[in-house]
Amino acid sequence: xxxxxxxxxxxxxxxxxxxxxxxxxxxxxxxxxxxxxxxxxxxxxxxxxxxxxxxxxxxxxxxxxxxxxxxxxxxxxxxxxxxxxxxxxxxxxxxxxxxxxxxxxxxxxxxxxxxxxxxxxxxxxxxxxxxxxxxxxxxxxxxxxxxxxxxxxxxxxxxxxxxxxxxxxxxxxxxxxxxxxxxxxxxxxxxxxxxxxxxxxxxxxxxxxxxxxxxxxxxxxxxxxxxxxxxxxxxxxxxxxxxxxxxxxxxxxxxxxxxxxxxxxxxxxxxxxxxxxxxxxxxxxxx
Amino acid sequence: xxxxxxxxxxxxxxxxxxxxxxxxxxxxxxxxxxxxxxxxxxxxxxxxxxxxxxxxxxxxxxxxxxxxxxxxxxxxxxxxxxxxxxxxxxxxxxxxxxxxxxxxxxxxxxxxxxxxxxxxxxxxxxxxxxxxxxxxxxxxxxxxxxxxxxxxxxxxxxxxxxxxxxxxxxxxxxxxxxxxxxxxxxxxxxxxxxxxxxxxxxxxxxxxxxxxxxxxxxxxxxxxxxxxxxxxxxxxxxxxxxxxxxxxxxxxxxxxxxxxxxxxxxxxxxxxxxxxxxxxxxxxxxxxxxxxxxxxxxxxxxxxxxxxxxxxxxxxxxxxxxxxxxxxxxxxxxxxxxxxxxxxxxxxxxxxxxxxxxxxxxxxxxxxxxxxxxxxxxxxxxxxxxxxxxxxxxxxxxxxxxxxxxxxxxxxxxxxxxxxxxxxxxxxxxxxxxxxxxxxxxxxxxxxxxxxxxxxxxxxxxxxxxxxxxxxxxxxxxxxxxxxxxxxx
Numbered sequence: 001x002x003x004x005x006x007x008x009x010x011x012x013x014x015x016x017x018x019x020x021x022x023x024x025x026x027x028x029x030x031x032x033x034x035x036x037x038x039x040x041x042x043x044x045x046x047x048x049x050x051x052x053x054x055x056x057x058x059x060x061x062x063x064x065x066x067x068x069x070x071x072x073x074x075x076x077x078x079x080x081x082x083x084x085x086x087x088x089x090x091x092x093x094x095x096x097x098x099x100x101x102x103x104x105x106x107x108x109x110x111x112x113x114x115x116x117x118x119x120x121x122x123x124x125x126x127x128x129x130x131x132x133x134x135x136x137x138x139x140x141x142x143x144x145x146x147x148x149x150x151x152x153x154x155x156x157x158x159x160x161x162x163x164x165x166x167x168x169x170x171x172x173x174x175x176x177x178x179x180x181x182x183x184x185x186x187x188x189x190x191x192x193x194x195x196x197x198x199x200x201x202x203x204x205x206x207x208x209x210x211x212x213x214x215x216x217x218x219x220x221x222x223x224x225x226x227x228x229x230x231x232x233x234x235x236x237x238x239x240x241x242x243x244x245x246x247x248x249x250x251x252x253x254x255x256x257x258x259x260x261x262x263x264x265x266x267x268x269x270x271x272x273x274x275x276x277x278x279x280x281x282x283x284x285x286x287x
Numbered sequence: 288x289x290x291x292x293x294x295x296x297x298x299x300x301x302x303x304x305x306x307x308x309x310x311x312x313x314x315x316x317x318x319x320x321x322x323x324x325x326x327x328x329x330x331x332x333x334x335x336x337x338x339x340x341x342x343x344x345x346x347x348x349x350x351x352x353x354x355x356x357x358x359x360x361x362x363x364x365x366x367x368x369x370x371x372x373x374x375x376x377x378x379x380x381x382x383x384x385x386x387x388x389x390x391x392x393x394x395x396x397x398x399x400x401x402x403x404x405x406x407x408x409x410x411x412x413x414x415x416x417x418x419x420x421x422x423x424x425x426x427x428x429x430x431x432x433x434x435x436x437x438x439x440x441x442x443x444x445x446x447x448x449x450x451x452x453x454x455x456x457x458x459x460x461x462x463x464x465x466x467x468x469x470x471x472x473x474x475x476x477x478x479x480x481x482x483x484x485x486x487x488x489x490x491x492x493x494x495x496x497x498x499x500x501x502x503x504x505x506x507x508x509x510x511x512x513x514x515x516x517x518x519x520x521x522x523x524x525x526x527x528x529x530x531x532x533x534x535x536x537x538x539x540x541x542x543x544x545x546x547x548x549x550x551x552x553x554x555x556x557x558x559x560x561x562x563x564x565x566x567x568x569x570x571x572x573x574x575x576x577x578x579x580x581x582x583x584x585x586x587x588x589x590x591x592x593x594x595x596x597x598x599x600x601x602x603x604x605x606x607x608x609x610x611x612x613x614x615x616x617x618x619x620x621x622x623x624x625x626x627x628x629x630x631x632x633x634x635x636x637x638x639x640x641x642x643x644x645x646x647x648x649x650x651x652x653x654x655x656x657x658x659x660x661x662x663x664x665x666x667x668x669x670x671x672x673x674x675x676x677x678x679x680x681x682x683x684x685x686x687x688x689x690x691x692x693x694x695x696x697x698x699x700x701x702x703x704x705x706x707x708x709x710x711x712x713x714x715x716x717x718x719x720x721x722x723x724x725x726x727x728x729x730x731x732x733x734x735x736x737x738x739x740x741x742x743x744x745x746x747x748x749x750x751x752x753x754x755x756x757x758x759x760x761x762x763x764x765x766x767x768x769x770x771x772x773x774x775x776x
Contacts, residue, residue, distance in 0.1 A: 127441060132765055134747035135424065142751050142765060145731075227756070240547030247542030249711065250535070250556065250757045270443065270775060277755050278767050281730050283740040 013042050013210065014193035016055030017203025023047050030186060033097040041186050044211035046219045049178065052207035053225050056149045056176040059204030064146045064174035068122035075118035075172055077199040082111050085195065089160065089188055096159060096185040109262060110161045116267055117168040124269040137285045144276035146174030147252060148227035151220040155232040155261060159185035160192060162261040166230055167206060169271035178207045180220060186210045221245035228252035228275050232259065306624040308411045313401050315488065318349040321357055321511065322494035324364035325504025330357050338487055341408035342621050342630040342665040350487050353510040355519035361508035362525050365450040365477040368505030374447055374475050382433030385472055387500040389426035399461060399489055404621040406488040407460055408630030409584050411622050421746055422465035428748035429469035432769060436474065439766050445773035447475030448551060449527035452520040456533045457483035457632050458587040464490045466763045467530050468507060474772040477506045481520055484513040485633045521545060528552065530771065535757050553761025553771040555753055557686040558714030561707035562592030562743060563729065566600045568719035574608045580717055580743035582616060582670050585628055586690035590715035592743055594683060595694045596703050602696045613657045613670045628690060631666040640668050640689035647673050647682035678709055704732045713755030717743045
């Protein structure tokens with residue numbers, strides 16, 4: 001009996017709830033550290049990024065106006081779906097160079113982090129909202145609100161846990177994201193998109209692009225319809241580019257430098273607050 | 288369409304007699320040095336500029352133009368005070384110094400109010416009732432936070448940043464100094480503050496109070512000057528945090544210059560706020576609100592409601608009543624207690640306003656101005672509104688920073704929300720309706736940091752202020768104002 005021939009997976013982009021190839025038609029050859037796997041990764045372009053921004057902007061109203069409870073349900077669902085595909089992710093993390101133990105640990109922590117933020121969606125507002133005792137007869141209250149589109153430069157070395165650690169707080173807070181995945185470990189970021197796709201996350205809320213950081217960094221930080229840019233990494237030249245380009249439309253530049261995403265101290269409502277705006281409303285009191 | 292309503296009656300046979308504030312006992316020196324390390328000292332550069340009274344163009348005093356070595360000296364003194372004294376001080380003692388500043392401002396409130404109106408042109412009624420009491424209240428509010436910071440950041444602990452470089456505008460000179468200095472000191476930082484070129488006097492008087500209060504030398508340094516002095520602060524390598532209030536253009540420049548430096552920053556920038564009047568609003572109150580929104584402080588307000596949106600069914604009535612009300616506004620000597628609208632802050636600002644109004648006319652807008660007479664000397668501009676303008680007009684899109692209102696109409700809630708948000712700015716917004724559910728809906732959908740519902744231009748130290756989008760980042764006031772001056776562990 002002949003051996004069955006494997007079906008290889010095509011790794012594509014995730015934009016607007018679909019899995020297109022890059023419009024550029026370009027690719028980068030990616031070889032696993034042990035040379036056993038070679039794939040063609042989409043080399044995403046500026047146009048792919050701009051398409052993702054259009055999709056993200058369209059999805060923002062719906063996602064940010066969803067009830068906080070409902071957003072929590074959807075984040076929890078992402079955790080459920082990830083749990084159900086443990087073997088696939090452990091396999092991919094190992095192809096990317098993790099040991100079995102490391103892969104197991106990263107996956108467990110990734111699922112737990114999703115569940116953690118699922119629980120925050122309807123609580124961080126209660127931590128960071130206030131009623132302010134102003135000196136005039138006014139009712140005055142302050143609440144956090146999603147800032148809008150968050151462009152995320154995901155961590156290079158923590159391709160699943162790191163990615164989830166920055167995307168989960170952003171979407172938990174009602175933002176929508178366009179993510180540049182780790183270029184040295186691109187596999188599980190795209191596979192995570194399949195998890196999102198089967199978790200009732202509306203199209204456009206999370207968009208994931210693979211490509212070359214040097215090419216895309218300036219587009220991620222200069223686009224005029226991006227409200228915040230989250231950068232995970234420690235390259236001073238990249239941080240400078242991000243901060244400089246952010247000046248074009250006063251983007252919120254959030255820099256996570258040298259963060260180890262593994263411990264529980266690398267999570268918390270302050271990560272949600274990093275991509276929130278603060279709104280204060282006044283109303284007179286009287287008859 | 289419009290309901291039959293009676294015209295607002297402001298007619299009276301009574302005429303206002305002059306009611307001038309006495310300036311005799313106000314103590315202003317002929318020349319001011321820089322306030323560095325607890326003393327007024329001369330600049331190494333020996334350059335000066337005049338600060339003038341915009342209501343009569345008279346010179347008030349000579350002000351030192353600080354150069355970059357003066358700024359360096361100020362930063363050194365702030366650094367040394369930070370490391371040796373202020374960051375090590377028991378927080379409750381730190382708070383007591385700030386309480387002292389608040390009390391001393393209260394004691395000298397009248398003097399400060401008069402100087403504020405002399406130097407900046409704002410009506411004495413506003414200096415007395417708004418600027419000075421709020422400045423004092425701001426110090427009082429943050430003084431109390433100094434030893435309670437552990438309660439402000441649940442689950443985390445806060446540490447101070449170091450030396451803060453602070454640059455403030457000319458529209459609320461003392462109040463902006465208070466907004467910057469009070470939270471910075473309460474959280475354990477020391478500061479180098481640059482007041483605006485045209486309105487340095489109350490900041491220098493505040494320096495006197497800081498001396499009187501025995502605040503340790505170097506904790507607060509005040510350097511006067513123009514753009515070059517500001518640039519020296521922004522670029523100084525030993526400053527840990529920049530806090531800026533001013534134009535979006537300069538805010539973007541600051542972000543660009545300090546990119547990659549590791550400096551933290553908060554920016555409070557321009558605005559072009561929508562003030563939305565629905566047909567179910569209390570119309571007479573709304574008309575007063577429109578006046579507050581655009582003519583308060585001659586419209587020199589970053590959060591001014593400079594775009595008015597009136598629902599079509601009431602537009603005729605609202606505009607007629609607004610025009611009637613504009614006729615009654617008293618324009619003149621800022622030191623007169625009856626004055627509603629004072630002098631434009633500077634010649635440069637007056638020219639900017641004039642050029643925008645010319646632009647509005649040339650783009651086809653219909654202009655209406657109060658028929659008031661303007662004094663001959665000084666810088667003045669009458670209350671002005673444009674109708675027949677649309678979203679693409681520059682007087683609708685760009686910040687004028689003067690008493691110039693652009694009026695548009697709308698039919699539906701969705702339409703007005705999309706128009707209100709169609710701007711790169713997002714500082715503030717106004718909503719007028721007697722229907723609570725609509726008010727909450729619209730307040731939520733306006734992308735701006737401060738929403739005044741059935742009100743406009745209200746401020747309080749406990750109420751966070753600051754913008755979305757290109758109106759800046761970070762908040763001043765309230766608990767949120769503390770975040771701007773701490774790092775969290």
